[in-house]
Amino acid sequence: MTEQKKDYTMQQAALMLDVHRDTIMYWEEKGLIPPARRNQKNNYRVYNIDEVMKIAELRGIGAVDEEAVEREKIKRQLERKRKKQLAAYS
Structure with missing residues (x-):
């Protein structure tokens, strides 16, 4: 059985890069990176x-922050929780 790799949105890829x-x-339009795959649904x-990682290599980006997406998710969850708490006190 082959392991399915997780797909990231453009925003998430940008965050990692x-x-x-x-x-x-811009890079894609200018042919500096290969065209992205497309989600068949949307x-x-x-x-x-x-x-x-290939984009990073092609564009000379030294490090890809794979954990950036998870940190952003946690940050947004905490923000939503804080807003709910503030709304409860209002």
């Missing part, structure tokens, strides 16, 4: 970790 999502779009660009 520490660039703006528009930068990835046609959004998607990347797996190998593709993100």
